[in-house]
Amino acid sequence: MAVQPDVLTMKIVLLGEVNVGKTALFHRLKTGTFSASASSTLGMETVEREFTVDGEPVRLQIWDTAGSEKYRTLTANYYRGAAAVLYVYDLSEEESLFGLVAWMDDARRFQPDHMAILIGNKCDLESEDVVLTEATIQSFYQDNDFELSLCMSAKSGQGVDACFHEVARALLARSSGANATNGYSPGVALDDAQRRESQQDGGCCS
Template identity: 45%
Template sequence: MMGDYKYLFKILVLGDSGVGKSCLLMRFSDGRFTGKYLCTVGVDFKVRTVEVAGQVVKLQIWDTAGEERFRSVLPAYYRGAHGVLLVYDTTSASTFRSLGGWLKEIRRRCPDRVNVFLAGNKCDDLVGRQVSQQQATHYADHRELPFRE
């Protein structure tokens, strides 16, 4: 599948700092996981080619810095996005509370209604969980967002 592709999609991975955006991207693009936290400075970029319904699809996945001090560089990366993976940390209620701000920013920066998918990360940490799956499902349903943990 390294050859030609039928479709090309630009996907942004957004969310607060430390929610696990880079780990999700590394797992998806390289098939590996690291528990080490390294702050993304600006934007990281990965490409993965997949087959969907017999069609070759190339995904450009943009891993963005969640820290406030790096958000000024983000607007340029919103342009041309086909989708957004909006990530929060199930062990951090504050990252869940900030989803509204991220959604406003997405709607403001992506005038063509871009598809947004809500993802709860770190759901394997049952002891540290601060956001229930029921809360997140309600939030996603109310905003008509697909959601998974």
């Protein structure tokens, strides 16, 4: 299907350590379902999702690494033209958060002007299984110049649409020359607008 010329289209790439749920998130966006056995294919994969922000359509073209991150073989082609990078970590694995530093170095070398967005996956876990504290995540967020910090669950679908809607909103604001984070509350939890949307999906990160 040809892309309509009047629809703002933004390339988004997923980055993060192995087993944080990037492929599951990609599968959720592509099919609307969760698959514990979702496996990567050779080469890069993309899926497009369209969101309406204040009456204006925004199309997000999301790229998955297709498992290449196992070998750290991502090239400049993966990053080229990316408006935003979603740095995905696992709320139950502290190493997955701090392991993002190396990926940030790569992305900022190949695409220095991208919007950096921190994404915590597996917010459906029981509280005793979540090892990362809000203070730790917010400190990492602030120390590494992220522009948004959101959370979701690729498994249950909680917060997924709400979070990507906020990504679309931030990118639209940036493309319009506005402050992308104006009106947002940076941090782990969804802000009021996101919470209202996520509650319709079952809630997340409350």
